[in-house]
Amino acid sequence: MSTDDPGDRVRPWHDEKLRGVIAACVTLGFAVGVYGISFGVASIGSGATIAQTCVISLLVFTGASQFSAVGVLADGGTPLAAFGGAAVLAARNGVYGFAMASRLDGGLATRMLAAQWTIDETTAMAAAQDDRRHGQWAFWITGASVYVFWNAGTLIGALIGSAIDPETFGLDAAFPAAFVAMLWPLLRERRHLRAAAVGALVCLVLTPFTPVGVPILCATAGIAMGLREDDDR
């Protein structure tokens, strides 16, 4: 699909811009891994075993859903309530997948693997690149690095159990801080800025009135800002 892209002929290790992208993706994975530790701790706290905690991170692999699920169980919620909130949060990965589909090369097997890695971080890092080739590198490197670090962090956290309190170290702010850094380059385009503003506003307004997870899904309304053809920049 991108055979006419002269960038394809540049060897990856000679591409300074790509090295920057890879460094950013691996750094992000490491940061997510630190947060994976707190998932491991939280999951053990909700009554899961070490094996269950690790299998959740390996198979579910979407942080917000995982935190939501163990959070509801820890608060004494029913498995059905825990599943509902987590599924609503997981639904947005389907929306990400739809957006990423035309931006990734590869056949069915490649796409089935890509699907497992279609999450906030990979979509954001891919979208932050200004050309298709770097976008694909960003997707795969971020996916691999987040997968490795998230699962390693989960195991460490599960083993530590409740020995550390993530909030003492401000780790609950690590996710939004990372998202701010990822979002920032996109917001230079006015259309993205409008979409982000609408998304954030919808989420804030709906939070007191709807179940956890629903406001974030409804924030998808922000994409309507793309209907206008004018003022691209």
Add this chain to the structure above:
Amino acid sequence: MSWTFVFVLAGAAYAFKFLGLVVVGGRTLPPALDRCLALIPSALIAAITVANTFGNGQHLQIDARAAGVGVAVVAAWRRLPLIVVIVLGAAATAVVRALT
């Protein structure tokens, strides 16, 4: 926690990813829809950011996280590297939380 819960959640999570990327995705779309889909990360990540910053279940509150994310915004605006933005955001949150 039951293993059934673990596997049902895993199945649902993958089903959404698979549906979006493999089943529905990869089709040629009208330009307006394409422009809209390109805005998904901006709209959703902005929402997740405010939810993680101000949300506590169904309540909104301003606490130490807001200070940390505020510091992260300044760091991102100064174009500091991602890891620095994250560390500054977490550190500011931890300090404000310890002081209040």
